[in-house]
Amino acid sequence: MKIKEEMKSDVAILILRGELRGGPETTAVHDHIKGLIADGVTKVVVDLAKVKWLNSSGFGVLLGGLTSLRNAGGDLKLAGVTERVESLLMMTKLISIFETFETKDRAVASFVKG
């Protein structure tokens, strides 16, 4: 799992690559989000376009990030959600918690509008 960070205005984009299946690499995502909050960044887009697969541990970490960011007055939005990942979001009905967008640009734009 690799994490690349980009900033667009006050929105951080975390581009993930690989798999989110639990373990230290998954925890690193939550730690990265906590680091952003500590730096005062509370609007985060997680780009999953290059994530081959994420399991329930992966969803758990995204949920943890979402909760931390909302508690800090911000939000976490998902971009580049593949069909397979979306089907899992639908099944667990977690789709009702996460806002999802086709591209990271649209996700960033939604922060500006919202």
Added chain:
Amino acid sequence: MVFELDHGWEHEEIEFCLNTVRTAIGYRLAAERFQSDLRQAAQIQLSLLPDSPPPIAGYQVAGKQIPAELVGGDLYDYYPFDDGCFGVAVGDASGHGLPAALLVRDVVTGLRMGIEKELKIQHVFRKLNRVIHRSNLSTRFISLFYGELESNGNLFYINAGQPPPLLFSEGGIQELGVGGIAIGPLPETDFKRGFAHMDHGSLLVLYTDGLIERENRAGDRFGIQRLKKLSLKHRGDDPDQILDLIFDSAQKFGKVAKWEDDITVVVIKRTL
């Protein structure tokens, strides 16, 4: 222990060697203690799973679980009631290993305390969600299906984020998806109650996502269609046989000895 040293050994060298041995033994003992604790945790978890399904007039029931690690994050349970009705639960905690197992223990205990005939199951789920949300880290959640089967074939259920159980009857295949979001992520949430009917001879297959997500080396998944085909083909068999066929088929499909995720399957057939 007494031993003799030849000439040429320095005091520091002896101390270094002995300290190294002492550290290695210390690590070994700590690892053995950890393994022992883990085995005890596995025993506690096994004791929470039903040994065998209760005898229920008009139904045959079979269930099985394979954890990916020594302790697992899946659950299944049965709740027999006095009037011939019975409840069945299948769940899957996020992640696996010890943290998931602890969440499973909380939910099994909560359901056993909360589930009572005539008590609205939506109320139990709402309460369970509140308790789990408060008591867990924000990264943890559990998907849970609970259904109550009556002797006349009526089935009332709530599906909180589980893969929809499959009901095979003469009319076709029905997916039981009514319910709500998985338990834990939200402080407050509502659940809808679903209804289905099991005709004589119909079959209900409940499973966790570890089954349909099992991958082979080519990256293909076992998938829901394969499960449907297999269950349809063997609909006339006993639930025990169907259960074994499903696990055998998933094992052969993956071709690797280790299961990557916990897998639980419960098969229920209405016989009368």
